[in-house]
Amino acid sequence: MAGLPENLFKNPWWHALQTRHRHLAISAGDACRYPGDVVPFAAVKTPEPAALQHLRSLLAPGESVWIAGKGPVPEADLECLQMALAEDITPPQPDRELIPLTVADAPEMVALTTLAFPGYFRIRTIEMGQYYGVRSGGQLIAMGGERLALDGYTEISAVCTHPDHRGKGYAQSIMWQLARKHRREGQVSWLHVGAANHYAIKMYRRMGFQVAHEVTLHQISAPPPISSET
Helix, strand or coil: CCCCCHHHHCCHHHHHHHCCCHHHCEEECCEEECCCCCCCEEEECCCCHHHHHHHHCCCCCCCEEEEECCCCCHHHEEEEEEEEECCCCCCCCCCCCCEECCHHHHHHHHHHHHHHCCCCCCCCHHHHCCEEEEEECCEEEEEEEEEEEECCEEEEEEEEECHHHCCCCHHHHHHHHHHHHHHHHCCEEEEEEECCCHHHHHHHHHHCEEEEEEEEEEEEECCCCCCCCC
């Protein structure tokens, strides 16, 4: 088993927003969240009714966010695995040139990720860490980068390839680029993956990622705006 301390990874969004992503935190009482144009994730210190009420006070009418933990409505839950790159794996040398992406690339990044997992990557997600991409004919065709940042642990996320360019190894090249960066920085590379995404899990296992924890994400929604019609 890969080592990801349970005290951090049971509620990683809380710990990220209290430490390395404190500059992005919007807080109220025992709740905090990322800005809506960064990512749809939030956290409560404990799943007490008061903390959940604090969280709802941070949401715009009709807005939804994801928090760690099971909820009362199973269909609003998402089962995920947390996987970490084993310490004895040595990331291979670069096999292609990757482009560091910047804020100027954000609209293309949102468009590309929308093809794979709509709604999770937003116009300011790039502010969470370093992202790399591959271009062909000027078009962004593959990308990936860093999302949650904990002390000693940096998440790899938003790894995707345009459907017309899959099967060329772009995703693994980007992940290895990030893993090499993390090793230089003394960070452990880890990721979230949907428990039902067997194709991705198989690829991550081949690379040397090991399952550390199972985690459930629960969607919290604010009531829709009250109509002014009478």
